[in-house]
Amino acid sequence: MKPNHTVLVTGGAGYIGSHTCKALYTSGYIPVVLDNLSTGHANAVKWGPLIEADIRDGPAVADAIKNHKPKSVIHFAASAYVGESVQKPEIYYQNNVCGMLNLLQKCMENGLMSMVFSSSCATYGIPEKLPISESSPQKPINPYGRTKLIGEQILKDYAHAYNFSYSILRYFNACGADPEGEIGERHDPETHLIPLALMAASDPEREFELFGTDYPTPDGTCIRDFIHVSDLARAHVLALNHVLAGGENISVNLGSGNTYSVQQILDFVVKITGKNININQRSARPGDPPELCADVNLAKTILNFKTSHSELNEIIKTAAPFFDH
Template sequence: MSQGPLLITGGAGYIGSHTVRHLLDQHERVIVLDNLVFGHRDALPMDRVTFIEGEMADAVLIEKLFSEHKPEAVLHFAAFAYVGESVTDPLKYYRNNLAAPLTLLEAMQRHGCKRFIFSSTCATYGDPVRIPIDETHPQAPVNPYGASKWMLERVLRDCERAWGLKSVFLRYFNASGCHPSGEIGEDHNPETHLIPLVLQAATGHRPHITVFGTDYPTPDGTCIRDYIHVCDLASAHALALKYLREGGDTIAINLGTGRGFSVKEIIATAESVTGKTIPIVYGERRAGDPSELVADPALAAKVIGWKAAHLDPREHIESAWKWMNGPQGGRYAN
């Protein structure tokens, strides 16, 4: 049962829009703040949400939002997330991912809003020193994107000490898949995630998929990643909200399946799902790509009662293929 409206920043984006739908299905009241730089208005059921187009860094807008709507909690998705761009333009990432949320947090402090769910990332861990990665793994981010998320985690812990803010840092592994309805999906421009890139190559909208490195110390020589379905991410946010409502303390939680799949395995599964041969070009390794990233998700089960329901990447690929070939996804596949 809803205890108050929820403010969802970046709620028109990929993970945000899926979480909005999940929360609405649980009869929550939802306010979405999004500047639509990467989000999409048509990813939201506008008749069921309060939508505000604007910037987190706009202090006047944020103050008006809190004064009028009095949100009970904030679920924060709004961030730039292109690792390569963060290396070439770090100030853009620190301004948006670290500085802008300070305006939001100041308003929360003024209005006594003390629950914050943060869309963080496994990139805060940097190069893994052990696999699987649990929450005690050292945090040593190797790019400004990961560093900006790690720094905001530090800010949130300081806010807890100073004025009692309680936060859950949800450290995602590789988000993938789309809503089973096919109505909303992974809609990035430019696209950098493996599964949609592979499917674009299957449709001919991309000439090929490039596999970066075939000499990693893995069974088939390609990188291994932990793919977590976006609907599982959405359900984790609802459970994290329940945890905070029940008085939970600030905590970091990994979101992953605990299972890893290689680039070649994903491509082979996509070929099976689509019935198409996917053209492949083999390239050199990319700097900074670890050979393996797999979560230890045990703490999520223990603390918020969450386990991934979609363990087979075939489900992720099937849902992404359905969206890409539907009325919404079709225009984005070009």
């Protein structure tokens, strides 16, 4: 059955937000995007209106809620570059913490009492054991991860004080692109592994910097858990349904449980594109753990969520057309 509810989507012009808007629309929701276009793209907003505004602009957020009467908010808008967060933490505390507080304030003043929140596996820091379950200690090692953890804590405190409802979603490595080719990944600067590998494959002048080749892993490069962005998008619809149905407040990992090493990704990109990658081997970056892998059981149990696009073949094949120049 089609719900036909309006949902406010902050950051809906960005990578994961735009894919989620498509999934929301397909499920019968009307996504109203509020985005300042700092890293997003107006032409990625295709499934509902775009309000060009900042989450820290109180009157604009209040007007968006009053005019569109959303049933809930999915909050993607954030600054999300780990390296930049170390150099310029003030940007991260301003946007990810002050922005979140302003958004929540305006939601509550206008009777909007639930949120689906983009958190991150960066809140776990360096894991003590694998796979990482939701009860693993959260000890972020950079300002970005700390601002996401603070966001989680704010939501929990608001839930306790004001009966605010939430689903906290901790993503692992988002990757791939819409299988129908309508939207893709367009970060600038790009810092994510698969786009960087595809960019290096499409440009012989460009190097791929491979950080760390002597990790204690089978091929010496680090291992990550990759989840296709269309799977992530569908999980947001399930989390939204859960919140709107009055389900308990939850914090769940969104990974695939499928792990690949950096070298495996590079080999696969070469295979699919038929092009070589110019690799520049660098030493490992401090704070990059050898392996990250999500325990995906809770998302399965609570949200009935299973990935269906997160095999490496589909990830690379859907992402590749956006970098084939």
